């Protein structure tokens with residue numbers, strides 16, 4: 001996909017953070033954009049912001065309330081969206097949730113919700129739309145994370161879901177090529193979004209120590225990297241210089257990455273602040 005003029009984009013999680021920045025950028029690139037998320041209030045505000053970036057009167061914008069963790073709802077809402085706007089040229093599965101806690105504090109209910117949202121949500125959306133996209137081809141981007149290729153302290157359920165999103169994308173890429181559908185996966189590092197601000201509320205001290213000093217990207221940086229990756233047909237899109245370096249090091253020198261991470265964790269555990277507590281300062285296992 002070399003440009004986005006007149007292309008129809010379905011983007012889940014388009015009312016906040018990376019998704020909203022991407023939807024706005026796509027609007028300035030001439031795309032028709034349909035966003036999906038749960039809160040109708042946030043959708044309405046986001047839609048107005050996206051529409052204000054239009055560059056042509058012919059562009060169409062819409063939003064649909066949807067919980068991607070609900071497979072039946074995804075099937076029904078996507079069928080209606082295809083009827084209204086046609087099959088998308090580009091599908092971006094951007095929805096994701098993370099509630100960092102040490103493993104012993106992660107309940108089964110939390111694990112289940114994370115998997116249903118981050119993994120099953122992407123699966124359901126792809127399975128609802130591929131039958132419609134097959135005739136014309138197009139592109140699919142699933143949003144994973146740097147925690148989709150590096151195991152991160154405090155993110156056991158999230159890492160499990162995001163590693164799985166990378167696997168799903170790699171296998172899909174092989175299968176969908178025959179229909180002219182390209183598949184990519186976006187793996188952002190920490191990005192300044194409402195989602196990350198929420199994560200900071202419960203992050204264990206070790207998680208904070210490991211990511212301390214890393215460059216925080218802005219959602220617009222990630223959106224630009226995403227569109228550039230789609231234009232180039234890149235499979236693994238890792239925004240930012242530090243992210244790319246981490247990806248290469250994890251691939252070619254995993255012991256070095258492990259050593260750096262272990263040093264950060266040890267430092268936090270030896271310090272007094274936060275050691276032995278979860279991110280909210282409660283003793284671990286206190287929930």
Ligand SMILES: NC(=O)c1ccc[n+]([C@@H]2O[C@H](COP(=O)([O-])OP(=O)(O)OC[C@H]3O[C@@H](n4cnc5c(N)ncnc54)[C@H](OP(=O)(O)O)[C@@H]3O)[C@@H](O)[C@H]2O)c1
Pocket residue numbers: 012013014015016017018019036037038039040042066067068069094095096097098117143144145146187188189190191192193194195196
């Ligand atoms: N920010 C980071 O540092 C970072 C780093 C790496 C990867 N990522 C990934 O990038 C993606 C976007 O992250 P973000 O930080 O921009 O998130 P965010 O600011 O929390 O926005 C999340 C969006 O997804 C929607 N959403 C959440 N749960 C949903 C559900 N079950 N069904 C439908 N919509 C849902 C939200 O709206 P409603 O709540 O109204 O539904 C919102 O529009 C996620 O996949 C995340 O894992 C983020």
